[in-house]
Amino acid sequence: MSTLKNVLAKKIEEHRKRTTKLLVESGDVKISDVTIAQAIGGMRGVKGLVTDISYLDPFEGIRFRGYTIQEVMEGLPKPEGKDYPYVEGFFYLLLTGDIPTKEQAEEVVEDMKHRAKVPEYVFDILRAMPRDSHPMVMFSAAIVSMQRESEFAKAYNEGKFNKYNSWEYMYEDALNLMARLPQVGAFIYRLKYKGDTQIDPDPTLDLGGNFAHMMGLEPPYDEVARMYFILHSDHESGNVSAHTTHLVASALSDAYYSLSAGINGLAGPLHGLANQEVLAWIQQFMEKLGGQVPTTEQLKKIVWDTLNSGHVIPGYGHAVLRKTDPRYTSQREYCLKHLPDYPLFQLVSKLYEVVPDILKEQGKAKNPWPNVDAQSGVIQWYYGLTEYDFYTVLFGIGRALGVLANITWDRALGYPIERPKSVTTDMLEEYAKQAQEAKSNEHRA
Ligand code: CMX
Numbered sequence: 001m002s003t004l005k006n007v008l009a010k011k012i013e014e015h016r017k018r019t020t021k022l023l024v025e026s027g028d029v030k031i032s033d034v035t036i037a038q039a040i041g042g043m044r045g046v047k048g049l050v051t052d053i054s055y056l057d058p059f060e061g062i063r064f065r066g067y068t069i070q071e072v073m074e075g076l077p078k079p080e081g082k083d084y085p086y087v088e089g090f091f092y093l094l095l096t097g098d099i100p101t102k103e104q105a106e107e108v109v110e111d112m113k114h115r116a117k118v119p120e121y122v123f124d125i126l127r128a129m130p131r132d133s134h135p136m137v138m139f140s141a142a143i144v145s146m147q148r149e150s151e152f153a154k155a156y157n158e159g160k161f162n163k164y165n166s167w168e169y170m171y172e173d174a175l176n177l178m179a180r181l182p183q184v185g186a187f188i189y190r191l192k193y194k195g196d197t198q199i200d201p202d203p204t205l206d207l208g209g210n211f212a213h214m215m216g217l218e219p220p221y222d223e224v225a226r227m228y229f230i231l232h233s234d235h236e237s238g239n240v241s242a243h244t245t246h247l248v249a250s251a252l253s254d255a256y257y258s259l260s261a262g263i264n265g266l267a268g269p270l271h272g273l274a275n276q277e278v279l280a281w282i283q284q285f286m287e288k289l290g291g292q293v294p295t296t297e298q299l300k301k302i303v304w305d306t307l308n309s310g311h312v313i314p315g316y317g318h319a320v321l322r323k324t325d326p327r328y329t330s331q332r333e334y335c336l337k338h339l340p341d342y343p344l345f346q347l348v349s350k351l352y353e354v355v356p357d358i359l360k361e362q363g364k365a366k367n368p369w370p371n372v373d374a375q376s377g378v379i380q381w382y383y384g385l386t387e388y389d390f391y392t393v394l395f396g397i398g399r400a401l402g403v404l405a406n407i408t409w410d411r412a413l414g415y416p417i418e419r420p421k422s423v424t425t426d427m428l429e430e431y432a433k434q435a436q437e438a439k440s441n442e443h444r445a
Contacts, residue, residue, distance in 0.1 A: 002107060002108075002111055003104050003107055004092050004095065004096065004100075004104070004107070004108055004111070005168075005171060007096050007098065008095055008096050008171065008408075011096055011097065012167060012409075012412040012413075015052075015412070015413065016412070016413060016414075019413050031047045032045075032046050032047035032048060034046050036428050036431065036432065039423065039428070040428075042319075043238075044319060048420070049236075049237040049238055049243070049246070050237075050415075051236055051237040051242075051406055051409070052065070052097070052409070053065065053094050053234050053236075053402055053405050053406050053409065054094075054233075054234040054235065054236050054402065055236055056235055056236040056320050056321070058320055058321055058322040058323070059322055059323050060326075061321065061323070061325060061326035061327070062234070062235055062236075062326060062327065064090075064093065064094060064233070064234060065093055065094060065097045066097070067093070067099075068326070069231065069326050069327065069330050070330075072085070072090065072093070072230065073085060073227075073230070073330075075099050076089045076090055076093065076099060076100070076105070077089050077100065077101065077102035077104075077105040077106070079206055079208075079209065082222070082223060082226070083223055084208070084223045084226035084227045084230070085105075085226060085230065086105045086106070086108075086109060086206050086207070086208070086226070087206070087207045087208050087225075087226055087229045087230060087401070088105055088108040088109045088112055088206060088207055089104070089105030089108065089109075090229075090230050090233070090401065091108065091178060091401050091405065092104060092105060092108050094233065094234065094401060094402060094405040095171075095405050095408065095409075109206050109207070111175065112175065112178065112179035112207060113179070113203055114179075115175055115176045115179035115180070116179040116180055116182075116183065116201065116210075117180070118146075118180045118183045118184055118187070119146060119149065121145070122142050122145055122146060122184065122187075123187060125141065125142065125145050126138055126141070126142055126187060126188060126191055127191065127196070129141065131191075131192060134267070134389060135188050135189070135192060135389060135390045135392070135393045136263065136264075136266070136267040136273070136392050136393060136396065137267075138188045138191075138192075139184065139185065139188060139263055139393050139396055140260045140263045140264050140267070141260075142184045142188070143177070143181075143184070143256055143259050143260040143263060144256055144257060144260035146177070146180070146256055147254065147256035147257060149173075149176065149256070150169075150173050150254040150255065150256050151169045151172040151173055151176070152166070152169035152170050152172070152173050152254040152255060153254045153256075154169075155169040156169075156252065156254075163414045164414075166252075166411045167408055167409070167411040167412035169254075170249075170254070170255060170407055170408045170410075170411045171408050173254055173255035173256065173404075174255055174404035174405070174407070174408050177255055177256065177259060177400065177404060178207075178400060178401065178404060179207075181396075181397045181400055182207055182210060182211035182214065182397060183201055183210075183214055185211070185393050185394070185396075185397050186199070186211060186214035186215045187214075188390075188393060189215055189387070189390055189393070190214075190215070190216065192387070192390070193387045193390070194216065198214075199213065199214050199215075199216055200214075201213070201214055202214075205222075207229075208222050208223070208225040208226035208229065209222040209225075211225045211229075211397070212224075212225050215385070217383055217384060217385065220338070220383075221383045221385075224334075224379055224380070224383060225394075227330070227331075227334065228376065228379075228394055228398060229394075229397055229398035229401065230398070230401075231327045231330060231331065231372065231398065232327070232372065232376075232394070232395045232398030232399055233398050233399065233401040233402040234399070234401065234402025234403070234405070234406070235402070236320075237406065238319075238320070239271065239319075240262075240265035240266065240268065240271045241262040241263065241265045241266040241271060241272065241396075241399050241403060242262065242399070242402060242403050242406060243265075244258075244261050244262045244264070244265040245258045245259055245261060245262030245403035245404075245406070245407060246258075246403070246406055246407060246410060246418070247261075247418050248261040248262070249407040249410055249411075250410065250415060250416065250417045250418040251417055252417075255404060255407060258403075258407055259400055259403060259404065262399070262403050263396050263399075266392060266395060266396055266399060267392060269314070270312075272373075272392045272395040272396065272399070273392050274314045274315055274371070274373035275315070275372075275373040275376045275377050275388075275391040275392060275394075275395060276377070276388045276389050276390075276391045276392055277314035277315075277373075278314045278315040278373055278374055278376075278377050279377040279381065279388035279391070280314075280388060281306070281313075281314055282344070282347065282348075282377075283388075285302050286347075293343060293346070293347060294347075294350075296350065296353070296354060299350055299351065299354045300354055300358065303351075303354060303355055303358045304358060307358070307362055313355055313359065314373065314374075315370055315371060315373045315374025315375075316355050316356070316359060316365065316367075316368065316369065316370050316371065316374060317359070317365045317366070317367050317368070317369075317371065318367045318369075318371045321367055321369070321371065322366070322367050322369075323367075323369055324369040324370055325369065325370060325371045325372050325374075327371075327372035328370045328371060328372055328374055328375045331372075331375040331376055331378075331379060332349075332375055334379060335375070335378060335379060339378075339379075339382050342378070342382055344378050344381055344382070345378050345382070348374065348375060348378050351370075351374070352370060352374070355368070355370070356368040356369055356370075376391065376394075376395075377391055380394070
């Protein structure tokens with residue numbers, strides 16, 4: 001058994017006791033109430049999910065297994081001479097909660113290399129799709145097409161499967177998928193935008209390095225890939241892609257079905273597609289201005305015009321965060337170091353100066369600050385990846401790290417099929433009436 005699987009097995013053994021104790025001794029302790037506004041309004045703020053992979057504080061931002069982004073980037077082992085850590089070592093952290101040693105991280109690098117072979121039929125399927133299909137359609141289709149490779153589904157069908165060992169099959173699927181996604185992503189990119197001129201994987205490289213290589217992008221794009229995949233990996237369980245993956249897996253669907261479903265959610269413009277929307281929006285108004293960088297006054301007008309036409313400002317706002325997203329800040333720091341004078345970076349920085357005040361003045365968005373998507377396209381564009389409808393695939397490869405770690409733990413802890421209860425509008429009206437009556441009785445008393 002690999003070190004990672006061994007460590008994970010021990011952690012699971014220990015953790016199961018905590019979950020059982022909570023259920024047996026304190027199962028009826030309340031952690032959340034639900035208002036009518038929350039039931040109608042997308043369950044915002046309702047605590048009804050459990051994950052230990054990451055936690056999102058509205059003001060501090062994301063912590064992965066208790067570590068801030070900076071601690072992750074500084075503390076994890078890195079390939080020789082590189083500034084950003086092995087993605088594989090980060091996956092070790094997400095799964096186990098431990099920062100791996102360099103040896104442990106490199107063991108995962110080697111393990112993933114052995115799992116990285118994408119079946120030929122996936123390429124045939126992708127080539128058979130209309131070339132103008134959105135890259136996220138191709139990505140999702142490629143993932144679900146590999147379902148026949150699922151160890152989890154095989155074990156289930158062969159009756160090997162039980163509540164205690166099912167995580168091991170999910171783990172195998174998670175590692176196999178994670179090892180293959182970079183090639184699937186790079187294949188789609190080169191199929192769609194580079195005339196199907198494919199670049200074979202280089203078995204000497206780690207996941208980030210190999211992705212850059214297969215995309216045909218020179219270093220330091222390998223560093224960008226490592227940073228990008230880590231930053232986009234997880235944002236606790238309630239976001240659409242993580243929640244969907246978890247929900248589908250709760251029906252004992254395997255990792256292929258579950259991840260493909262999560263990727264479909266990521267493809268929505270209010271979620272992961274926002275990174276593409278930011279660039280599309282910028283390109284649109286730059287075209288209107290004849291390529292001239294807008295003045296602050298012009299930018300303010302563009303932002304107001306966008307809002308007044310009923311559109312959201314892509315890359316701004318968040319359902320949980322109430323400050324600038326530290327994933328935005330982390331990418332901004334990269335830009336300040338590597339491309340401070342790049343006009344697109346300066347434009348995005350100018351937007352940062354203008355948009356929050358306007359959103360505050362408009363008074364609708366609860367969070368006027370930028371999220372991860374406001375900054376991410378700039379770096380991609382700088383390194384030559386200008387086909388912005390591909391950006392959400394990059395997000396998807398990263399997001400897979402978090403959601404696959406989550407569903408492995410879901411099986412380890414035996415979480416049941418997810419099935420919240422719904423009510424009708426009549427029932428809500430009845431609750432409202434009863435609350436009003438109770439209030440008037442209180443006044444009278
Ligand atoms: N521009 C304009 N209006 C915005 C806004 C923005 N960036 N963000 C929120 N609002 C509006 C909402 O549309 C909503 O308007 P209505 O009352 O008319 O419906 C109002 O402000 C209240 O929304 P909220 O409670 O602040 O935000 P939600 O939790 O409902 O939605 C999000 C969060 C991210 C969908 C929203 O901020 C948004 O649409 N942002 C732009 C798209 C984006 O960047 N998405 C990526 C998020 C990160 C990710 O998942 O990748």
